[in-house]
Amino acid sequence: MNDMPPMIPSWSWIFGLAFGATIGSFLNVVIYRLPRGMSLANPKHSFCPTCKHQLGVADLFPLLSFLSSGGKCRHCGEKVSSRYFWVESLNGALWAWIWWQYICVSLDPLRAIFYAVTTAALVAVIFIDWELYIIPDQLNATLLLFGIGYHAFDKSLSVALTGGLLGWGLLWGIALLGRLLFGKDAMGHGDIKMMRGVGALLGPTLLGANMIIAVVTGLIVGIAGIVYTLIAAKRHPVSETAGDDGKAEEPYQPETIGSLFVHGAWYLFCLDIPAIWFPKMYSWIGETASEENIEEDDWKPSLTTIPFGPYLAIGAIVCMLFGSPIEKGISTYLQNLAHPNSSAIESGVRFAVTGSKRIKWCVATPPGRREVGAGNCLVQSVDLHGEGRIGT
Secondary structure (H helix, E strand, C coil): CCCCCCCCCHHHHHHHHHHHHHHHHHHHHHHHHHHHCCCCCCCCCCECCCCCCECCHHHCCCCHHHHHCCCECCCCCCECCCHHHHHHHHHHHHHHHHHHHHHHHCCCHHHHHHHHHHHHHHHHHHHHHHHHCCCCHHHHHHHHHHHHHHHHHCCCHHHHHHHHHHHHHHHHHHHHHHHHHHCCCCCCHHHHHHHHHHHHHHHHHHHHHHHHHHHHHHHHHHHHHHHHHHHHHHHCCCCCCECCCCCECCCCCCCCHHHHHHHHHHHHCCCCCHHHHCHHHHHHHCCCCCCCCHHHCCCCCCCCCCCCHHHHHHHHHHHHHCHHHHHHHHHHHHHHHHCCCHHHCCCCEEEEEEEEEEEEEEEECCCCCCCCCECCEEEEEEEEEEEEEECC
């Protein structure tokens, strides 16, 4: 950054809002089609999820179309999910903030472009994982490739490598410990792959902050969700002993430790990414890639099943938007840990002088610190006018 006035006016954030909301409209297509194995290009035009009628021009204006139609399909009159509006609003707001921060304030177009695309992918992750408890491999691949791409242009590939490795290691380590200590699946594979990409973009320092934000947010929202579900279950009790077809559900079987190690290595070497286009690669680890129809999946999450992906995504977005103050706060905290007695220097002794005087004072140096001066005192002098404060 320099001290020159910004060349891009501050009011131009409105362009970020417009572009972001437009991309948010496309994200709604991604959120609906990607987990259902549908092509993003075919059918070429968007359609109503209920009546399948192709949307017209009047239905394609981000935010405005939803508001003008009252949240209903213009053709069949059925209510349209409010998700469409919230995705466009959220992505528009995030892109407006990125525009203002990295175009108007600091003029860093490289960061703005990569952060905007990554943020859009994370918005899709939030809504898909919250609804369906999965994170599509295509989104995880986007996060990793753009994370590496940003640091390649920025000539800091070592940051991407370290952050990606740390992101993979943290989440895979949690999955392994949960399996060993509690005999349960403690982390989804999609979360492991996602944090690999997020770590590649953010680097190791912000990745730690991301994890803290995700844990705290997930804990608060998760507990609130469990309480709400328990209250709702008491009001409307439902039998959980059998599935919808009347058959007893199969007993829970956690992933084997051997499978966890095999998949951990698979994600470490990023083989899941080329496998998106060459699914036969899964035969290398004894699996068969198959198109999963999410509509036919009868799996029901338990009361304590909480998707961690949305909170990891929220933490990543916060770190991108507020990266500088977060890094500064972490740096200050680490410095205070390294020098715990640095606050021993007096900084609050007030004095008053009249006129222009040169005074000298003695400040006790903290233990273990040597300064140029007499004995244990540091002799300093300064010209003062009026009231001042002794110390540094």
